[in-house]
Amino acid sequence: MKKKRLIALLLTAAMTGSLLAGCGSSGGDSGDSGSSGGSDASGKVYYLNFKPEQADQWVELAKQYTDETGIQVDVQTAASGTYESQLKSEMAKDEAPTLFQVNGPVGLATWKDYCYDLSDSAVYKDVSSDDYVLKDGGQVLGIAYVIETYGLIYNKAILNDYFDADYSTVKSIDDLNNFEALKTVAEEIQEHKDDLGVQGAFTSAGMDSSSDWRFKTHLANLPIYYEYKDEGITSTDAIKGTYLDNYKQIWDLYLNNATCDPSMISSKTAEDANAEFGLGEAVFYQNGTWAYNDVKDNEVADEDMGMLPIYIGVEGEEEQGLCTGSENYWCVNKNASEEDIQATLDFMQWVVESDEGRDMLANQMGFVTPFTTFSDYLPSNPLVQANEEYTEAGKIPVSWNFTTMPSENWKNNLGSALLEYAQGTGDWNGVVTAFVDGWAEEYAAANAE
Amino acid sequence: MQKAIRKYFPIFVLPTMIAFTIGFLAPFLxxxxxxxxKFTTVTDAKFIGIGNYLKILGDAEFIHSMWYTALFTIVTVIVINVLAFAVALLLTKGIKGTNIFRTVFFMPNLIGGIVLGYIWKLLLDGILAYFGRTLTYSEVYGFWGLVILVCWQQIGYMMIIYIAGIQNVPGDxxxxxxxxxxxxxxxLRHVTIPMVMPSITIxxxxxxxxxxxxxxxxxxxxNGAPSKMxxxxALNIYNTFYGRAGWEGVGQAKAVVFFxxxxxxxxxxxxxxxxxxxxx
Incomplete structure (x- = not known):
């Protein structure tokens, strides 16, 4: 009996022992890495990246930095549409991101308690204008690291075929400067699509989550932009929806002159639209400079890519430029340890000042940045060059007001309403309700204490 | 021996208890x-009382989800159990290739939910495309799509439990x-079914x-389309949690109600x- 008891005791001891050992060894590991980090270089960087398009390049850039300085830089990229949820769970961890992103004033409102004041940082000194930073009181909490532009990307080769054809009403790209002309062109292309060898004027307006932001966020920016402009405001707690009829016009145009039937768009993805444009099956593709990485090296040559402003039929839109702004602001986590914050600031400085960093951002990632250090590094991205042409021609760029949209929920509801309208299960009033009433509701819900 | 077990019971239970506390009790509390x-990340929260629960009351989407889920549950429980039991009966009759059939029926259960969802989305969208529709055309399509999916996934698993039950019915x-x-x-009515009642419970x-x-x-x-219908x-809770800044607590409150x-x-x-x- 004694023996049995002894065995039992030993067994339990072994069991609980191994359990503790399990905890202990993992704790030891993290302690080790911490101390080894402390001996040669202090702190480490953990960057939670928002842009899946450039995920691989960031990892490569981080590796270069680690090779050069010995400081560990981890880069994680959230899948499209999951950044907020991933950030929320990552920030709750002990090893929280030291460098993260917010998408603008509304995003900052959620995260400002976590943002380190960057007003003394080297990166802030490199920013060319305060238009590109997010401020709260006197503090600089977010710094944009990329300025992006979106509009209607078009295939010059096919469009020229159309201009040359005898049935075309619009004869040159210079005449294509308002909604009426765009509508005529799109409808004539659609009518003669077999002749031009395309499947539709526009790429499929996919409402899959990989693509629906093109309409519920980016396209919706235009009616908001014009309303803000009329009212002379930069944000609001209740939108009027003055330009929603224009929103309907352009949405109808996208739906009726596309590569697929409007009832099928809920299953269309961003890859579908990229492929359709890349393979020359569609002429117009509403997207931005970031899409260049996804459509390049296909049948459409770089010199055949151009970008048009999105015309929605507002008076005087001939002078309208492309939509330019940023929804990518770097924020440093103020709750990280001091060494980690310092390491992060050093890393950011290296990215915008070193040759490797600038080369990667400008040439590999194709970014236009707001930093003064980049004057010699202008990206080769043809879509970026299109924007420069418009700016030089004196067109007025459309600012990115979608960063003031009250919540994710508002965008999702608008997206659903757009989809239901498209497939015929809802009417346009649903979109108006989601847009106008939804704005007030969501604003109240998100800002209520 | 009995006495020894009783005496050392706390020690034997300890490892499981620790795991249970870390993995279940602590997160639950x-x-x-x-x-x-009210919170943004779970590690720094500010107590605000029952405000979150009051917000649930006015949430029409939550109420809709509740009825939709209830209906879905009723349909799937009936369909899955009836079919699983029928298949189990067939596969205990000693027909040729029983083992192969059992394996085949069980296999869908080994595939993860997300993968299954995408596979079925492709399949169903492919079929519906002939009619110019997609799964998200209306919630009715989504409903039956989901029913088909979970039936396909779970019938095999339930079948295994029923087979075990049926085989345990004494031959005499x-x-x-x-x-x-x-x-x-x-x-079937008066012998088999009463005897497999424990399997039916499970x-x-x-x-x-x-x-x-x-x-x-x-x-x-x-993904809730169209219009969250x-x-x-569970998805409604998830979307509440991540959909709006400041509504994380409401999502959490919904989760407690759900539990x-x-x-x-x-x-x-x-x-x-x-x-x-x-x-x-």
Missing amino acids: LGIWLSFC LIEAAKIDGATSRQI CTFLTLTNSFKLFDQNLALT SELL IMVGIIALVQNKLTRSKEVQQ
């Missing part, structure tokens, strides 16, 4: 606490019934809670089917 808080009982002149239908419990808690399949198949409760609901329903169901079980 934290979750209840968070439902009374069936023989006695046959000698008494019972038809095969009568045997299977209804599993299908009931699985259907109520369904998340990944819903996310991958329709095909959103089951209580699933708990009550499961207990009632357990009691009901248990009472029908017979002692062997």
